[in-house]
Amino acid sequence: MASHAFGAFIDVETSSLSDQRHTIPIAPQKALPRVYHSVHSIPDPVELDNLQWGTKLNTPTGSGAVSPSGHQTPRVPMDLESRPTTPKNEQDGADALQSFSYPPMNRFRMLSVCLMNFGNGLNDSAPGALIPYIEKHYSIGYAVVSLIFVTNAIGFISAAFIVDALRAQLGRAKTLMMAQSLMTCGFVLIVCTPPFPVVVVSFFFLGLGMAINLAMGNTFAVNLHNGTKMLGAMHGSYGVGGTIGPLIATAMASTGGLLWSRYYLLALSVTLFNLVFAGWSFWHFEKESGGSLLTSIERVASQTQNIQAPKSRVKEQMASMLTAFKSKIVILGALFIFAYQGAEVSISGWVISFLIASRHGNPSAVGYVTSGFWGGITLGRFLLSHPAHKIGEKLFVYCIIAGAAAFQLLVWLVPNIIGDAVAVAIVGLLLGPVYPCATTVFSRMIARKDQVSGLSVISAFGSSGGAVAPFTTGILAQAAGTFVLHPIAIGLFTVMMVCWFILPTPRKRTE
DSSP states (O other), X not given: OOGGGGTTTOOOOOOOTGGGSOOOOOOOOOSSOOOOTTOSSOOSOOOGGGOOOGGGTTOOOOTTOBOTTSOBOOOOTTOGGGSOOOOBOTTTSSBOOBOSSSXXXXXXXXXXXXXXXXXXXXXXXHHHHHHHHHHHHHTOOHHHHTHHHXXXXXXXXXXXXXXXXXXXXXXXXXXXXXXXXXXXXXXXXXXXXXXXXXXXXXHHHHHHHHHHHHHHHHHHHHTBSSHHHHHHHHHHHHHHHXXXXXXXXXXXXXXXXXXXXXXXXXXXXXXXXXXXXXXXXXXXXXXXXXXXXXXXXXXXXXXXXXXXXXXXXXXXXXXXXXXXHXXXXXXXXXXXXXXXXHHHHHHHXXXXXXXXXXXXXXXXXXXXXHHHHHHHHHHHHHHSXXXXXXXXXXXXXXXXXXXXHHHHHHHHHOOOHHHHHHHHHHHHHHHTTHHHHHHHHHHHHSOGGGHXXXXXXXXXXXXXXXXXXXXXXXXXXXXXXXXXXXXHHHHHHHHHHHHHHHSOOOOOOOO
8 A cells, every 4th residue: 555545644744954963862860879889979870981991990099989980999908998807607696706817816815725724734634643642641542532533523613603704704814814823822732732631622723723714715716717626726735734744743753752742833833824824815805806706786785894783794694604504405515524524534543543553563654654645635636636527526426435435445354554555545545536526516506695604514514524533433442442443434435425415416607
């Protein structure tokens, strides 16, 4: 159909030449302005043809400045916003885990924690080598000398009720300094070689001080990146002290002919150094930017802490402690560590007496067997903690506890001093990574805000097993013989396996 057929319907008008000029269409107006985050002022609308490259974008126009194109220029190195921010743990709202080297002061703090545990090892391992000389000096038996373990246990249990309140009131630095001061008082009393009842009282101060710095050290190390490895280094230092202690104690008391109490001059010197070093390294722990493990809400609470009444703070700490006592994880953890510490200290404390009484060994020679046991613990914590982290702490602990029970049975049944010494060292090797692995598992099951109180209860009540079990061993050894060490140790290993089985499989934190 021809086009003119539509003429009746369409009115066509001719335009002039001036109206035929090409006009550029106007861009539609934006409904919403485009917002660039971290840019404080919005310039003119951004057009693609205004982008400029090269030196224009690299011009240092100041921190956070905006180029004419609307793009933010690269930040200068000292710009606060350009510094790497600490990622957040989305699960509990707290800062992500710190590392050994960030902030840098953590290196000294980790060294301080290791040195304090080294001092704990010097103290815990010495009684095993010194008990024969203490009995001879005071003319007492196994049952009476075991009282030092009882007061040590009372000190550990007492710490569970005060450590969290002390940390909240004084801060970590002053709390650690108080712990070292308590240990100093205990060592000074022992060095003076007082009557035996005073020695018994001095072990209360030692237990109280060790429990406080152990709880603080565990809480610090487990919250670092790769906490199992950090705890392995921390408790490996304990093993180093445990290895050196019996060597020095046996040499001083047997070969050197010195009084047994003079050994504690070494422990006193280490404690005095730790008092100063711990105070210096942890002094600004709470104030340091990014150095606190508190949530943002807790930071605000800590800033207003001085305004609150002291009674309300004490009530809060007591409530936190009661919550820890009601936790199934805390109760199982305390029982597990109770059995572990009981087996560890019972073996190191009474294996020398067993070798002397049942294997007729020479005290000046078999005194070094305890060092082999602690040397095995040291190697186990330094060498096996990292494989445990790779394999999985839950499965790994099952295997090493079963192995430790098997070699403890060999010590009981094989009537050979050299074979017993080797088996005891292997038991120590297998027991070494148990404590750091268990602490890592417990920390994953306890909320971050309850970790200090929860781990304090676990370490304090659990570590009291290192006093109750040796005391029980001494009482039974007085009545039946030193061979009772082995069934007690194997029974404690069984308790550990049962507690470990009841614990649920832990969730792994996102680091």
